[in-house]
Amino acid sequence: MSAVTAFVPILFRDLAAALPPLAAGLLLLHFLLFREWKKTARYALFALLLCAVWSVTAPPDVFSAHYAPNVNLIPFVGMADAPLETVLNVLLFVPVGLLLPLLWRHFRDGRFAVLWGFTLSLAIELGQLFSGITDIDDLIANTLGTFLGYLVACALLLRRPSLAKTDGTVWERSALVVLVFCVMFFLAPLVRRLF
Numbered sequence: 001m002s003a004v005t006a007f008v009p010i011l012f013r014d015l016a017a018a019l020p021p022l023a024a025g026l027l028l029l030h031f032l033l034f035r036e037w038k039k040t041a042r043y044a045l046f047a048l049l050l051c052a053v054w055s056v057t058a059p060p061d062v063f064s065a066h067y068a069p070n071v072n073l074i075p076f077v078g079m080a081d082a083p084l085e086t087v088l089n090v091l092l093f094v095p096v097g098l099l100l101p102l103l104w105r106h107f108r109d110g111r112f113a114v115l116w117g118f119t120l121s122l123a124i125e126l127g128q129l130f131s132g133i134t135d136i137d138d139l140i141a142n143t144l145g146t147f148l149g150y151l152v153a154c155a156l157l158l159r160r161p162s163l164a165k166t167d168g169t170v171w172e173r174s175a176l177v178v179l180v181f182c183v184m185f186f187l188a189p190l191v192r193r194l195f
Contacts, residue, residue, distance in 0.1 A: 007055075007056050010055060010056075010058075011052060011055045011056060013192065014051070014054070014055035014184070014188060014192075015048070015051060015052065015055065017188040017189070017191040017192045017195075018051045018055075018183050018184060018187070018188040018191075020191065021182075021183045021187035021188065021191065022044075022047060022048075022051065022179070022180070022183045023044075025179040025182070025183060026040060026043065026044050026047065026179070029043075029172075029175055029176070029179065032175075033169075033171060033172050033175055034168075034172060039168065042103055043103070043168070043172070043176055045099070046099050046103055046176065047176055047179065047180050049095050049096065049099065050096075050120075050176075050177070050180040051180055051183065051184055051188075053092060053093070053096065053120075053124070054124075054180065054184040055184070056092060057092075057124045057128070057138075058128070058131060058132055059124055059127030059128055059130070059131055059132075060127060060128075060130040060131035060185075061184070061185050061186075061188070061189035062185055062186050062189055062190075063189050063193070064131060064189075065130040065131065066130060066131075067129065067130055068129075068130070068131075069129045069134065070132065070133045070134065071129070071133075071134045071135075072133065072134070072135045072136060072137065073136050074136070075136045075137060075140060076137065076140075077137070078135055078137040079137050079140075079141070086137065086141050089137075089138050089141035089142055089145065090141045090142070090144050090145040090148065091145060092142065092145060093117055093120075093121065093141075093142040093143070093144075093145030093146045093149065094145045094146075094148050094149040094152070095149060096116075096117050096120065096145070096146050096149060097113055097114070097117055097145065097146035097147060097148060097149020097150040097151075097152070097153065098149035098150070098152050098153045098156075099149075099153075100113045100116060100117075100146075100149075100150070100153070101113055101150060101153040101154070101157065101164075102153055102156070102157070102163055102164060103168065104167060104168055104173065105164070105167040106170075107150075108154075108157070108164070110147070110150050110154075113146060113147075113150045113153075114143060114146055114147050114150060116146070117142060117143055117145070117146025117147070117149075118139070118142075118143045118146070120142075120146075121138065121139050121142035121143060121146075122139060124138075124142075125138060125139055
């Protein structure tokens, strides 16, 4: 499991640099949009998940972005060569598919949850045009992980409907995604350089 342990120090470094600006941004969004501390806490959990996904998938930041495309558009070829990486890509997006329907009623329709996971994965892969390898297999594995997480969420919601208390607006979701992008692309790299 050296592939997993190699990411742990990077993940902690990135999350430590992201926490101060993320906390400040969440506090600001609490007073501007969310207005409920429980909702803000749930959104903070989702924002931390997105920051962790960003850190593990290693898209560029403001200081390292350079166009150097390395693209694999042939599906399933890399999956046979690196099955552990495929499994890890699936597992990485399971929490995304799990939390989406728990946080937002809109994503209790599986089509929207899977589409959101696909779009997030596509954004990451397009970002990797500027920092690494863009791979169709990652897109497939991440989307599958979102779907599996969605199925787990459906099972949880059937057993415990009380888990579905939060329902936010499209503005809240958008603000959360923009906050995570700004923190991970601009602010966390700046914090890492300063300290």
